[in-house]
Amino acid sequence: MDSENKQRSQTALYEEEVLVRRPGFANSQSYSGINQESLNPCTDQMQDSQESKILKQLHDKKLLIVNSRRRNGLILYKHYHAEFAGPGAAVGGLFDVDCQGVIPVGNLSLVHPESSEERQRAYLIRRQWIRLILQITDNPAPLQRAQTILNQFEGFFDAATIAQLPDEAFALLVGVLPHTIRKVRNTPIA
Numbered sequence: 464m465d466s467e468n469k470q471r472s473q474t475a476l477y478e479e480e481v482l483v484r485r486p487g488f489a490n491s492q493s494y495s496g497i498n499q500e501s502l503n504p505c506t507d508q509m510q511d512s513q514e515s516k517i518l519k520q521l522h523d524k525k526l527l528i529v530n531s532r533r534r535n536g537l538i539l540y541k542h543y544h545a546e547f548a549g550p551g552a553a554v555g556g557l558f559d560v561d562c563q564g565v566i567p568v569g570n571l572s573l574v575h576p577e578s579s580e581e582r583q584r585a586y587l588i589r590r591q592w593i594r595l596i597l598q599i600t601d602n603p604a605p606l607q608r609a610q611t612i613l614n615q616f617e618g619f620f621d622a623a624t625i626a627q628l629p630d631e632a633f634a635l636l637v638g639v640l641p642h643t644i645r646k647v648r649n650t651p652i653a
Contacts, residue, residue: 513567513571514564514565514566514567517537517565517567517573518562518564518565520555520573521539521554521555521559521560521562521565522560522562524555524556524557524560525555525556526553526554526555526556526575526576526582527553527554527555527573527574527575527576528551528552528553528554528573528574528575528576528581528582528585529548529549529550529551529552529554529571529572529573530550530571530572530573530574531550531551531588532550532572533550533569533570533571533572534550534569534570534619534620535549535550535567535568535569535570535571535572536548536549536550536552536567536568536569536571537554537565537566537567537568537571537573538565538566538568538628538632538636539554539559539562539564539565540562540563540564540565540566540632540635541561541562541563542561542563543635544635544636544638545632545635545636546592546593546596546636547568547592547596547636548589548592549588549592549619550588551584551585551588552585552588552589552591552592553576553582553585553586553588553589554573554589558589566628566629566632568616568620568624568628569620569624595615596612596636596637599611599612599615599636599637600637600638605638605639605640605643606643606646606647608637608638608639609633609634609637609639609643609644609646609647610647611637612633612636612637612644613625613633613644613647613648616628616633629641630642630644630645630648631644
């Protein structure tokens with residue numbers, strides 16, 4: 464009985480923290496987690512335009528590959544979770560038709576596969592990225608999952624890039640509440 468109440472409470476917190484704050488999320492519009500007040504309108508419009516174009520390509524079942532020659536990636540918002548596709552990973556095709564929003568990470572570059580071998584390699588790399596996140600989510604402790612996902616991103620991207628990513632994106636990647644990510648981000652390293 465207590466676990467059932469705890470589950471309802473966490474679901475309510477999730478809906479309050481994530482879904483209510485992102486009205487565009489439910490109707491398949493892209494979401495940019497960057498602090499909107501700090502950006503000038505031109506930059507904000509360019510970012511939204513890029514996200515809209517990517518989302519349209521995903522909904523049109525276009526198969527793309529995250530450029531493997533750059534430190535970049537794409538966070539894909541699904542209905543109840545998020546996935547990360549890093550360098551070399553396939554995005555789109557039949558796998559991401561249910562994508563509800565995207566967040567480009569780093570200087571995103573998507574390329575079209577030129578051969579069936581390149582497509583196959585991109586699928587394998589996407590699976591590796593999914594397995595990496597799965598290894599993190601296998602940890603039963605939410606604070607440790609939050610710390611691990613932040614450490615993984617800090618090892619690959621610069622601090623400025625990570626600072627722009629919303630708590631909600633990390634939370635959806637590893638199955639924790641956004642305030643758990645916020646707590647880990649705000650805890651000084653000893």
